[in-house]
Amino acid sequence: xxxxxxxxxxxxxxxxxxxxxxxxxxxxxxxxxxxxxxxxxxxxxxxxxxxxxxxxxxxxxxxxxxxxxxxxxxxxxxxxxxxxxxxxxxxxxxxxxxxxxxxxxxxxxxxxxxxxxxxxxxxxxxxxxxxxxxxxxxxxxxxxxxxxxxxxxxxxxxxxxxxxxxxxxxxxxxxxxxxxxxxxxxxxxxxxxxxxxxxxxxxxxxxxxxxxxxxxxxxxxxxxxxxxxxxxxxxxxxxxxxxxxxxxxxxxxxxxxxxxxxxxxxxxxxxxxxxxxxxxxxxxxxxxxxxxxxxxxxxxxxxxxxxxxxxxxxxxxxxxxxxxxxxxxxxxxxxxxxxxxxxxxxxxxxxxxxxxxxxxxxxxxxxx
Amino acid sequence: xxxxxxxxxxxxxxxxxxxxxxxxxxxxxxxxxxxxxxxxxxxxxxxxxxxxxxxxxxxxxxxxxxxxxxxxxxxxxxxxxxxxxxxxxxxxxxxxxxxxxxxxxxxxxxxxxxxxxxxxxxxxxxxxxxxxxxxxxxxxxxxxxxxxxxxxxxxxxxxxxxxxxxxxxxxxxxxxxxxxxxxxxxxxxxxxxxxxxxxxxxxxxxxxxxxxxxxxxxxxxxxxxxxxxxxxxxxxxxxxxxxxxxxxxxxxxxxxxxxxxxxxxxxxxxxxxxxxxxxxxxxxxxxxxxxxxxxxxxxxxxxxxxxxxxxxxxxxxxxxxxxxxxxxxxxxxxxxxxxxxxxxxxxxxxxxxxxxxxxxxxxxxxxxxxxxxxxxxxxxxxxxxxxxxxxxxxxxxxxxxxxxxxxxxxxxxxxxxxxxxxxxxxxxxxxxxxxxxxxxxxxxxxxxxxx
Numbered sequence: 115x116x117x118x119x120x121x122x123x124x125x126x127x128x129x130x131x132x133x134x135x136x137x138x139x140x141x142x143x144x145x146x147x148x149x150x151x152x153x154x155x156x157x158x159x160x161x162x163x164x165x166x167x168x169x170x171x172x173x174x175x176x177x178x179x180x181x182x183x184x185x186x187x188x189x190x191x192x193x194x195x196x197x198x199x200x201x202x203x204x205x206x207x208x209x210x211x212x213x214x215x216x217x218x219x220x221x222x223x224x225x226x227x228x229x230x231x232x233x234x235x236x237x238x239x240x241x242x243x244x245x246x247x248x249x250x251x252x253x254x255x256x257x258x259x260x261x262x263x264x265x266x267x268x269x270x271x272x273x274x275x276x277x278x279x280x281x282x283x284x285x286x287x288x289x290x291x292x293x294x295x296x297x298x299x300x301x302x303x304x305x306x307x308x309x310x311x312x313x314x315x316x317x318x319x320x321x322x323x324x325x326x327x328x329x330x331x332x333x334x335x336x337x338x339x340x341x342x343x344x345x346x347x348x349x350x351x352x353x354x355x356x357x358x359x360x361x362x363x364x365x366x367x368x369x370x371x372x373x374x375x376x377x378x379x380x381x382x383x384x385x386x387x388x389x390x391x392x393x394x395x396x397x398x399x400x401x402x403x404x405x406x407x408x409x410x411x412x413x414x415x416x417x418x419x420x421x422x423x424x425x426x427x428x429x430x431x432x433x434x435x436x437x438x439x440x441x442x443x444x445x446x447x448x449x450x451x452x453x454x455x456x457x458x459x460x461x462x463x464x465x466x467x468x469x470x471x472x473x474x475x476x477x478x479x480x481x482x
Numbered sequence: 483x484x485x486x487x488x489x490x491x492x493x494x495x496x497x498x499x500x501x502x503x504x505x506x507x508x509x510x511x512x513x514x515x516x517x518x519x520x521x522x523x524x525x526x527x528x529x530x531x532x533x534x535x536x537x538x539x540x541x542x543x544x545x546x547x548x549x550x551x552x553x554x555x556x557x558x559x560x561x562x563x564x565x566x567x568x569x570x571x572x573x574x575x576x577x578x579x580x581x582x583x584x585x586x587x588x589x590x591x592x593x594x595x596x597x598x599x600x601x602x603x604x605x606x607x608x609x610x611x612x613x614x615x616x617x618x619x620x621x622x623x624x625x626x627x628x629x630x631x632x633x634x635x636x637x638x639x640x641x642x643x644x645x646x647x648x649x650x651x652x653x654x655x656x657x658x659x660x661x662x663x664x665x666x667x668x669x670x671x672x673x674x675x676x677x678x679x680x681x682x683x684x685x686x687x688x689x690x691x692x693x694x695x696x697x698x699x700x701x702x703x704x705x706x707x708x709x710x711x712x713x714x715x716x717x718x719x720x721x722x723x724x725x726x727x728x729x730x731x732x733x734x735x736x737x738x739x740x741x742x743x744x745x746x747x748x749x750x751x752x753x754x755x756x757x758x759x760x761x762x763x764x765x766x767x768x769x770x771x772x773x774x775x776x777x778x779x780x781x782x783x784x785x786x787x788x789x790x791x792x793x794x795x796x797x798x799x800x801x802x803x804x805x806x807x808x809x810x811x812x813x814x815x816x817x818x819x820x821x822x823x824x825x826x827x828x829x830x831x832x833x834x835x836x837x838x839x840x841x842x843x844x845x846x847x848x849x850x851x852x853x854x855x856x857x858x859x860x861x862x863x864x865x866x867x868x869x870x871x872x873x874x875x876x877x878x879x880x881x882x883x884x885x886x887x888x889x890x891x892x893x894x895x896x897x898x899x900x901x902x903x904x905x906x907x908x909x910x911x912x913x914x915x916x917x918x919x920x921x922x923x924x925x926x927x928x929x930x931x932x933x
Contacts, residue, residue: 169657188660189657189660189661190661190662190663190664190665194661195662196657196658198658200652200654202654202655202657204655204658204673205655206676206677215662215664215672216662216663216664218672219659219662219663219664219665219668219672220663263662267662267663
């Protein structure tokens, strides 16, 4: 199996007529990395993937794979293999023929192909299923055949276009682990497209969060989750509570925000916004539900609100409180077995650690 | 209520009988007429069961040539139409999205244009092209022109078949193939073409049948290669015999065979799919497959027919039929003669013989020679010798020259002279020349008078 190579997108613009699908994308993916593009549907992530695989030519910019400019090379000439959203297994070919299609077009003998197919079938834990037709396989099996088919082409880069979206939850979680294992075994670069932040965070070394053709942030899972660069990333990746307000003071990487409903609150400035915030700017502060705890703390990090609803989720409680501008504040509390229930309408105080809150210039939130 | 249902059922049954009679009736009549020995395709009167029309068919140079040309043109048309139709359908479904409806109109137009117009325009156009190129023979060749002319509209049929199939094709499969390193040609050959195979098969059959039965376009383009339909149309002008029915029988049998084979195949694959679902072996391959049973029965019937055809000869039947027919004619003659004789006797008794003979003779003489008895000098004589004239009329099937030279005639005269009024019967001199030279004629008058 070939080792992973770098993939570099240099200033990629992709336009369809007047519509700009991808705007100024600069991405450097290291060889052997599991890289995800995460974003809502229609944000241009599949378009980027098609530009990498060669099905479309960027309007501007360059795609480099292993340092080589891919300009003018069709999908069949690039060292990439794509796993399609609908898998696109050839329905009239048997499983083993599907898997070794890339060898067939290069003129490999049937015996050679059969041997390779059996190896790959062992690898994807489907031994002896080579003579079936794809229509006789289950969803998860088809998935694995599609992976085997792509790997058989010995690509330097494997591109995956939401391959798990058609599977049910259990299988999806299982396949996540499996994909990650396969990637580590073969060691090639994986570029993964998904709108599911769970998938992106569990599998990826790096994640690029996209919004309407723009890449908002590139970083590892922690960076994207804990230190979001924009309000969109903060609200799209995981759940978050937003507090709007104006900056009243800045002290190093900490700021005080006069929030619209909860008075002045203290927060860390997210690294991407350090030096960009000024006193008096409109800002948004985000605190994760699991970072809130009941009980008052420091005056500048204590909020009081009425309980709207409480949901029991087994390992945790979700408490919904009256929040900013009609939006509810969500609090996640671990179930320790002792917690009394809170009545609806009861006013409670809760607090957070200022290190676990991030503030950044106001911007668009991800729509639910 | 109950009677209503009954009425409905009866009406439905009646309707079905009429419907299928309408559909199958002409075929059945035609099929049966192929086995009747009558000279013209008919089943009434039934003469003899025979296979001779098949042998006539296989010895008819024109029909054989027609079949040959039809096949050549048919295969040519299939190849050209399927290729054009496939290309057109690919363009229609996969490129030029903006121009699709315009393109569709253009490509579908030949179906709406009358075949006659296509035929003429093909002829005129390629004649011009041929002239421009300085008279290239191939361009005015009947087979070439017929294939082109037929393909103009048959390709559109094929395209419709392909478009229906292509709409269910996932273009992602082609992309997947390209992504896995296939060239565009390989992607087409290994992915799209296998997917299109059933459509190609049905389009080929459709194209071949459309070509085989085409007349109105071909009639302008066939040149010196008349296809079967052209040949049949020409033959009808000069009179046909049941070998055409024999051809029809062969075509029908081939069609039924083909249809049954397809059906057998279809049902078997269905059963196979069922086998996988149920996970248990099926009983015999024959089980539950009516089409297979029919096919086998038909095959046996065919083999039996061919086998009996080797040994069966309708000669005896034909001879019998001829004899029966002759006897029938003879009986008619006898009856007529008896009536005539009776009338003559009565007339003689009344002394009105000449008038009687005069009215009888021209009517009965109609059966003789091309000109009836108009020029038969006997007409004149009839006034005198009516019995002779009457006989010549009734005995229609006799030799062209009648029995002029029959030595019996002389005897007849004697017989007649002997006064036996019914005696002349065997003489029956029916001929264009009537009994002009009959030496009896003069005597007859005497004999009659003598009587």
